[in-house]
Amino acid sequence: MVDEDQEVEPLLNPTGREPKQGRSRASFERMLAAATDLLIERGNDDFALTDVAKRGKVSIGSIYCRFDSKDDLIQAVQRRVMERMADEEAEMIGRLTDKSTSLDVLVRNFVEELAEFLKRNAPVLRPMMLRASSDPVVRAMGRKGYDSLVEKVMSTLLSRRDEIGHELPELACEMTLRIAYSAFARYLGFGTVGDTGTKADWKNLKTEVGVMCSTYLRNGNR
Amino acid sequence: MVDEDQEVEPLLNPTGREPKQGRSRASFERMLAAATDLLIERGNDDFALTDVAKRGKVSIGSIYCRFDSKDDLIQAVQRRVMERMADEEAEMIGRLTDKSTSLDVLVRNFVEELAEFLKRNAPVLRPMMLRASSDPVVRAMGRKGYDSLVEKVMSTLLSRRDEIGHELPELACEMTLRIAYSAFARYLGFGTVGDTGTKADWKNLKTEVGVMCSTYLRNGNR
């Protein structure tokens, strides 16, 4: 479960050979779009480069002009997705800071926002998570994304440190995010199976996770 | 995310043509064992029937004699795994009932037991979860297994209904299981990515989830 993927780090940057303008740019976009769509529609296993070519109205050669390999293309999709998500996260944090009058409100808002954020991005996240199981680069990038979210969320929650009853506020904040994230991710099918819940629908889930986290942070282990 | 897999139900039973005794029985066992091992060692993607044949010292023809397809074989593995897990669950529930002097103790014990239970079974569960993403039958069986766990856990927790502060005890119990399950599953890599957590190691995770669930059940949304 621990880190065996450290050495992957240096491979993380190369964004595909991204052209800056014109027709090239357009077809580059079509590739990424097609790849993203196909990943969403068909999932990881039935994702074939020929289909990307067809859908994106591009030749296979073109794809290999921009990307080193199938893996590289998928990583580019992931990169793009994660950039967009990072922006959304920033906005989310902004909204939270503005609206929060107390730890309780903050946490509940946070949970709600996180839930909707994940739900919004679920369609791409799902295949990406799957991909991560076989591609260490995807895994590493995913981890990195999660870590940066952790950082942002923690500093926000810790801004109300004195309202936190738990004796280890840092730990508690991290746990809060972790638990909420896990619960929503699982519901949304990132873990894939058991993406259900008899009665507990989405709304219930959000509420109760909110309650749980709020209570946890305020009361610690009382 | 909701049920679209209902129609799968009738396919759930056929356990492979399981022979009752003798040499047939033995080679049947070898198939399942080999398949299980291979699934664990190599994961879903590199799982080839020819390897199962080699490892199990069986011919491919034999495999197709017992199972309709690759999918069918994997489903049989899953079935077997789930039966064993159901037994473990029963024991677990037994232990919980015996040792629990209060809701608080019960919950903490439960969380600890669940964590270790999942950890123990992680190696098989991981590829199964992955498999579920492409095989609806596996998905359905996984769901069923989870639901039966829900049932058992709920009746146990609800045996201390009067100590539960939450105004909707059923919902609260279900949520408790769900949250704990999600958190551990994610840590153990069932969801695959982000199976990390900066500081929070396994021990911390178990403790804090325990705290959180206990507090939640006792206090509701206070």
Add this chain to the structure above:
Amino acid sequence: MVDEDQEVEPLLNPTGREPKQGRSRASFERMLAAATDLLIERGNDDFALTDVAKRGKVSIGSIYCRFDSKDDLIQAVQRRVMERMADEEAEMIGRLTDKSTSLDVLVRNFVEELAEFLKRNAPVLRPMMLRASSDPVVRAMGRKGYDSLVEKVMSTLLSRRDEIGHELPELACEMTLRIAYSAFARYLGFGTVGDTGTKADWKNLKTEVGVMCSTYLRNGNR
């Protein structure tokens, strides 16, 4: 030019999974035959596995059933060729020993035999030599074959050691083979280019090489 291919040795034996009888055997033969023919007709570069399949009336899968890779198939062809050649060599040595009444006669017979032997096998040898430039296993096997020829020829020539005027008989014998082999190989196009010679036709070449070698062995550097 020196040995850098030693480590290849262990890979030399595996003859493809050669079936012993029946239909399997037949299609195995068809594969090898088709491969050999295609190699001869089209040369190394235009040798595609699909063509082998077509020509041999076999599926590609079948080929991969018997051989690990394209390289492996070609190596099997080479092995077979070399086995046949080793037999021919043995016969050749036999004939030489019988008919030779003097070093001079022996050498001339040897040169003639070698020339015709190489000419007979030129069609397969040509693509094999080419192949050797990119496949170390082929190179190693070729070398081995040559070395075993050297051995046989040397012991034959050295049976008339006292008629050899060269002060280093071993060296002289080895050189004799080497020079004759090189000259014929080049004429036959193993070295590929300039495989001709204005006036000097095959007959002339054989005679003169014979003269040269004979004189060389008898007179040394006088």
Add this chain to the structure above:
Amino acid sequence: MVDEDQEVEPLLNPTGREPKQGRSRASFERMLAAATDLLIERGNDDFALTDVAKRGKVSIGSIYCRFDSKDDLIQAVQRRVMERMADEEAEMIGRLTDKSTSLDVLVRNFVEELAEFLKRNAPVLRPMMLRASSDPVVRAMGRKGYDSLVEKVMSTLLSRRDEIGHELPELACEMTLRIAYSAFARYLGFGTVGDTGTKADWKNLKTEVGVMCSTYLRNGNR
């Protein structure tokens, strides 16, 4: 093995559209240089035009501006190489004529010079020979070069015609070159395989070929 490449003749001249001066000239040179280097480093099979472009800091389009095809480029490389070699040959002949006091000395010097000449040029010659196996134009040019060498060498050797014991001096001279050339070419790996020789190292080979040729020319078939 006979001439089937006659019709190729007319294609031999077009030296690529060779610009006479300026920037064009410079990039033209870079192309040829890059192509030559790559041919030497990577051999025939891994020689890709895109790499030439990269290495020569030229666009692929530019290459196609100067050359009709990949084949054409390689032929241009060959042409250039052969021009340089023709010069070297001329010098070589010059040196031989100067220093030679007898047929024996002449022949030994010649063999030594030829050996080193081929060794010096082996790196380019090797891929060219390989190329010749699939490209008739390269084959024809190679042949032409060899023929012109034959001519020069013959007139040099025949300048000592009266010392030649062989009853057909022309034939003997041609054979001398042919045998020496073959032996060295094979050792240097032009024929690719069997580039071995147990004991016989380069020095031995040169000496013995010298002995052999000298004896042959002087004594004929005595």
Add this chain to the structure above:
DNA sequence: TATGAATGAGTATTCATTCAT
């Protein structure tokens, strides 16, 4: 003239599944 993005035919290889023995 120069550029390099785009093309797409061509190829090795994998693996679930079938079926003659």
Add this chain to the structure above:
DNA sequence: GATGAATGAATACTCATTCAT
């Protein structure tokens, strides 16, 4: 029943060549 040889669709990737800018 049991065997494992045979099948062939599917797929990632390469590279000479073209052509719009």
